[in-house]
Amino acid sequence: MYSSDKPIKFSKDDYLSRAEFSQKLAESILSWEGKEESLVVSICGKWGYGKSSVINLMKEWLKISNGETEVTVFEFNPWIFSGEGDLSKYFFEELAKELSTNATKKDEEIAKKLRLYSRLLDLIPEKSGYSFIKDLFLIIGLFGISASNFIEILNVQPESLSLIKNTVFILGFVFIIISFSKDFIKKLADYFDGKWELENTSVSSLKEDLSKNLKERDKKLLVIIDDIDRLSQSEMKHIFKLVKMNTDFPNTIYVLSFDAKIVKDNLNEQAGVSGKDYLDKIVQINFDIPHLRQHKINEILFQELDKILSTLPSSHNNYFNQEYWTNIYHSGFKNFFQSIRDIKRFSNSLEFNISLMHKGDSMEVNPIDFMAIESIRVFCPDFYYFMRSKNTLFTDIKDREQSEKQKRKEEIEKALDKVDSNYQNNLKSLLFVLFPQISTVYENTSYGYEWQSIWNKQLRVCATSYFDAYFTLIPGGAEEELSQYELDSILKQMSNSEQLENSLLELIKDKKIRKVLERLQDYTDDENQISIKYAQSIVQALFNISDLLPSEKKGMWDFGADMDVMRIMHQILRRQKEITKNYEIFKNTIPLSKGLSGPVLRISLESSQEKEVKRLVPVETLKELQILCVNKIKKLKEEGNLIDNKNFVEILYRWKEWDTSKEWESYIKDLMNTDEGLLIFIDKFISETYSYTFGNYGYRLIRKFDYESLNSFVNLEFIKLRLDKIKQINVVQYESKKEAIDLFLSNYDINCLNKESSGSLDS
Numbered sequence: 017m018y019s020s021d022k023p024i025k026f027s028k029d030d031y032l033s034r035a036e037f038s039q040k041l042a043e044s045i046l047s048w049e050g051k052e053e054s055l056v057v058s059i060c061g062k063w064g065y066g067k068s069s070v071i072n073l074m075k076e077w078l079k080i081s082n083g084e085t086e087v088t089v090f091e092f093n094p095w096i097f098s099g100e101g102d103l104s105k106y107f108f109e110e111l112a113k114e115l116s117t118n119a120t121k122k123d124e125e126i127a128k129k130l131r132l133y134s135r136l137l138d139l140i141p142e143k144s145g146y147s148f149i150k151d152l153f154l155i156i157g158l159f160g161i162s163a164s165n166f167i168e169i170l171n172v173q174p175e176s177l178s179l180i181k182n183t184v185f186i187l188g189f190v191f192i193i194i195s196f197s198k199d200f201i202k203k204l205a206d207y208f209d210g211k212w213e214l215e216n217t218s219v220s221s222l223k224e225d226l227s228k229n230l231k232e233r234d235k236k237l238l239v240i241i242d243d244i245d246r247l248s249q250s251e252m253k254h255i256f257k258l259v260k261m262n263t264d265f266p267n268t269i270y271v272l273s274f275d276a277k278i279v280k281d282n283l284n285e286q287a288g289v290s291g292k293d294y295l296d297k298i299v300q301i302n303f304d305i306p307h308l309r310q311h312k313i314n315e316i317l318f319q320e321l322d323k324i325l326s327t328l329p330s331s332h333n334n335y336f337n338q339e340y341w342t343n344i345y346h347s348g349f350k351n352f353f354q355s356i357r358d359i360k361r362f363s364n365s366l367e368f369n370i371s372l373m374h375k376g377d378s379m380e381v382n383p384i385d386f387m388a389i390e391s392i393r394v395f396c397p398d399f400y401y402f403m404r405s406k407n408t409l410f411t412d413i414k415d416r417e418q419s420e421k422q423k424r425k426e427e428i429e430k431a432l433d434k435v436d437s438n439y440q441n442n443l444k445s446l447l448f449v450l451f452p453q454i455s456t457v458y459e460n461t462s463y464g465y466e467w468q469s470i471w472n473k474q475l476r477v478c479a480t481s482y483f484d485a486y487f488t489l490i491p492g493g494a495e496e497e498l499s500q501y502e503l504d505s506i507l508k509q510m511s512n513s514e515q516l517e518n519s520l521l522e523l524i525k526d527k528k529i530r531k532v533l534e535r536l537q538d539y540t541d542d543e544n545q546i547s548i549k550y551a552q553s554i555v556q557a558l559f560n561i562s563d564l565l566p567s568e569k570k571g572m573w574d575f576g577a578d579m580d581v582m583r584i585m586h587q588i589l590r591r592q593k594e595i596t597k598n599y600e601i602f603k604n605t606i607p608l609s610k611g612l613s614g615p616v617l618r619i620s621l622e623s624s625q626e627k628e629v630k631r632l633v634p635v636e637t638l639k640e641l642q643i644l645c646v647n648k649i650k651k652l653k654e655e656g657n658l659i660d661n662k663n664f665v666e667i668l669y670r671w672k673e674w675d676t677s678k679e680w681e682s683y684i685k686d687l688m689n690t691d692e693g694l695l696i697f698i699d700k701f702i703s704e705t706y707s708y709t710f711g712n713y714g715y716r717l718i719r720k721f722d723y724e725s726l727n728s729f730v731n732l733e734f735i736k737l738r739l740d741k742i743k744q745i746n747v748v749q750y751e752s753k754k755e756a757i758d759l760f761l762s763n764y765d766i767n768c769l770n771k772e773s774s775g776s777l778d779s
Contacts, residue, residue, distance in 0.1 A: 025072045034066060037306050038073035045238060045269055046078070046086055051231060054268040056259060056298055060276040061305030065355050067273045068242055070305060078238075087236045090114045094255055095243040103254050108134035111239070126229045133222050231266040244274040249282045256283065260298050272299065313353050320363040321387070324370065329377040331504075335475055341384050347449045348442030349388055352395045366390045372489045378501040380491040385477040388450055389486045396439050402431040404487035410451045411480040413463045425457045451478045472538045475500060481535070498531040506532055507545050513553040517560050524564055533580035540587035548591050551598075555585055556605045562614025567662050569704075578617055578663070585618060589632045599633040599641070606644040612652055613663040616645050616670050642674040649675075653683055664700045665725055672729070684729055691742055695753040698735065701726045702756055721759040736764055 041059075048055055061067045075089060090111050097106045112127040112134070230237060244255055259270055280291030325332065353359055369390060373380045393400040403410065409424060428447075435443055447454055455461050471479035477486045485491060491499030502523070509516040523529045539545040546554070558581050565577040589598045606615045619641045625631045633641065649671050652658045661667060671680045688694045703722040723732060739757050743750045750757060 025076065034070055034306060035073050035077075038070050039077045041070070041303065042074045042077045045074075045236075045271075048236070048269060050267070052266050054263045054265050054270065055300060056263060056270045056272065057301045057303065058276075058295075058299045059271060059273045059303050059305065062275050062277075062355065063245070063357065065305045065308065065357075067305055071240055071242060071271070071273060075240075087238045088114070088233075089238045089240065091240045091242070093242050094251065095246045103251060104258050105134050107258060122229065122233065126226065126233075129222060129226050129229070133219070133226060136219050136222065227264065227266055230268060233267055237265075237268045238271065239268060240271045240273070242273040244272060245278040252279060252282045256294070256298055263298070308355065313355070313359065314350065316356060317350075317353055317359050317363075320359055324363060324367050325383065327367070327371070328383065329374050329379065331377050332374070332379050332383045335379060335382045336384060337474075343449050344384055344388050344446070348445035349391055351442040352391050352439065358395075362391060362394050365394055369489060373485070373491070375491065375499065375501040376504075378499075378504040379475060380500045381482065381485055382475040382477065385450060385475075386486060388446060389477055392443065392446070396435050396443050399431055399435050399443060400487075407480060407483045411453060411478055411483050413453050413456075413465065413467065421457050428454065428457070453478060469538045472535065473542075496527075498528050498535060502528070503532060503535055506536070507539060510546055510550040510554055513556040513560075516553065516557040520557060520561050521564070524561065524566070527566075529565065530570075530577055530580065533577060533584065536584055537580070537587060540584055541591070543591070546588060548588065551588055551592065552601045552604060554588060555601055556608065558585060559605055559609035559611050559614040559618075562609075562611035562617075563661060563663075564611070565613070565662075578613060581614060582617060582621060586621075586632065592632075595631070595633055596637075599637040602633065602641050603637075603644070606641065606648065609648065612645075612648055612661055612667060615648065616667050617663070619645050620666070620670055642670075646671060646675045650679065658683075659687065659696060659700070665722075668729065669725075680729075688730070688738075691738070691746065691749055694735075694738055695742070695749060695756065698726065698739075698760060699753055699756040702759060719755075719759070721756070721763060723760075723764075732764070736761065 045057070059067050059070060078087060078089065092107055092110055094103050094107075097103055108130045112130040115123040115127040115130070241255065241259070244252060247255065259272065262268075263270070276295075280295065283291035283294045325336075353362070366387060370381075370383070370386055373386060389400075392403070409427060432440055432444060448458075452463060452467070456463065468479060468481075472481055475482055477483055484497075491497075491501060506516065506519055506523075509519055520529065520532070523532050536546075562578070562581060565581065567576065569576045589601070592598050602615075602618070606619075609615050619638070622631055622633055623638050623642065628635065649658065649667060652661070658664065658667070668680060668684075672678075684697070686693075687697050701722045702719055703725075705718050705720065726732065726735070739760055743757055743761070
């Protein structure tokens with residue numbers, strides 16, 4: 017549940033030790049003996065510092081200790097009537113209602129006189145009213161004269177002249193009367209009604225009569241006016257004028273509550289004196305809200321944070337590093353909180369927003385970082401909105417030239433300059449802890465790419481992968497991104513090969529497989545997350561999906577999903593103390609694998625590794641593992657599916673390398689017996705590479721023919737003759753594989769003349 021920002025009403029809810037102050041204030045009010053006069057007391061403090069709470073505690077003590085026998089409490093909140101017109105009228109009407117509830121004859125009489133006093137004050141015309149009436153008669157006179165002259169100019173017949181002039185005059189008069197405000201007409205009605213009711217009673221005599229009645233009361237009248245600082249400037253002035261005009265009411269105490277700075281600023285032009293001097297003429301005794309000690313604010317803040325953290329899944333403890341929290345807290349975070357209202361604003365916002373950032377038992381963000389970012393959103397919103405679209409600015413770890421670092425620093429400083437000066441230094445200190453990368457801009461430091469993996473595991477806002485989630489409030493940063501819940505689900509399935517495979521297949525379908533393969537590499541060295549005892553289940557699942565992995569790459573330095581899988585296997589299996597166990601894992605999983613690409617690529621990498629220490633399996637086991645792969649290749653060939661494999665060329669290379677029977681030759685010969693088979697075969701040798709373009713600002717994808725690979729299996733001249741013939745006489749087949757044929761033929765002379773074929777197929 018959210019924390020209420022309302023003032024407390026009872027001392028049992030007083031966590032700031034202000035009950036004693038409120039009690040002393042109440043006692044001093046009761047001890048005042050000014051039966052002949054009034055007293056004006058002010059309670060001052062900033063918004064959110066507890067003025068209304070102190071008043072409530074004071075009222076509670078008055079009620080408990082005195083049973084309301086010594087004082088009548090009348091609370092008037094002018095903010096409720098703000099914008100409704102004359103506040104004096106509402107003040108006296110509300111006071112009359114309060115006295116009427118006491119049901120004593122004397123108070124009933126006072127209440128009646130207060131109502132009449134209010135009405136009589138309301139009827140006193142202001143100077144502008146006299147001016148309006150005078151102008152009204154002038155307008156009517158001018159209108160009548162102008163209408164008469166205008167009609168005479170028109171040469172209207174005499175018998176009609178009088179009727180027209182009168183009609184025009186009456187219509188004009190009605191128009192002007194209609195233009196009166198309802199308030200003015202009501203005042204006229206109230207005035208005559210008031211005259212009848214009050215007969216010859218004047219305002220001064222009625223006020224004198226009221227003073228006498230108040231003086232004779234057994235109880236003091238305590239008038240509390242709160243929230244004065246919320247009023248408009250004119251209403252603020254009106255309230256103080258009201259108090260000033262009625263400070264001669266005896267046996268009456270006014271308690272005025274406001275932010276002194278706001279009120280003084282708004283009263284500065286009043287009566288040609290400063291706001292301070294004007295207040296000094298009205299307020300006789302001033303009390304400031306007791307200073308709230310920082311340790312008390314901290315204590316309440318911790319209580320709110322503990323309550324919110326208790327609503328999170330238990331996994332949040334995995335990310336709550338006490339040392340890191342201490343650094344965040346003392347860096348500037350704690351200085352945002354100067355009042356209880358600051359805490360309530362922050363905690364209510366945090367409670368809702370952080371509830372969006374977990375699913376099941378998975379946290380999507382680091383709870384410490386989220387609290388820090390939320391504090392920036394609440395207290396420095398402009399900087400928060402600046403941050404949210406600046407992922408690279410805050411998370412980039414690339415080494416840059418000094419000029420680029422300077423530009424980065426200037427952009428951050430420019431945004432900081434727009435922050436409230438009270439928060440600038442605190443915010444800057446907080447940013448340095450949240451984003452270590454920023455220190456590279458201000459200091460001669462650097463962070464390697466291994467830090468991204470560490471920050472990823474901690475779900476930190478400084479991790480490029482997690483930054484956006486803190487601002488979009490969507491797990492992963494966007495719906496198409498990978499959420500921590502999805503990643504945690506994968507990590508929990510490592511012991512069950514079938515479940516893991518099914519989950520990975522879903523991620524392939526949702527086009528998130530690259531993201532999960534990249535992110536899993538952050539956990540491959542963590543025994544708690546990925547235990548080595550589940551290695552066989554993991555390898556089996558990865559082998560099974562290997563043929564279905566996407567082939568596309570993201571750029572020049574991206575080695576694709578296949579290599580992501582190889583890295584995951586390598587990083588897990590290298591933790592194995594006895595590498596013979598890895599041999600057993602491959603021996604068991606390769607024959608059962610649904611995929612061919614994974615086993616072939618894994619054993620190929622092991623076979624090409626020159627250094628023994630980097631191999632995952634004993635060198636003497638490689639031949640056996642190669643044969644297992646060849647058997648799977650032959651099985652797929654018999655099923656007629658080998659040519660469809662996305663890694664066909666790589667598999668063909670390994671078949672040729674590992675199989676002494678040379679069955680690969682007969683397979684290719686059979687495949688190329690027909691023109692259709694030939695075209696399917698050569699289409700597999702179109703490769704994609706990236707090259708720099710437009711300076712260093714981007715890459716360009718280039719598709720070209722891989723003559724060298726094709727030359728490893730067949731005679732290129734033989735292929736050229738076949739393709740020339742197809743292009744000349746078989747238009748349908750040419751159009752079906754136009755790209756492959758044109759790529760081969762257009763660059764053949766440059767790439768293939770004088771090349772010796774390493775393949776044996778030439779017919």
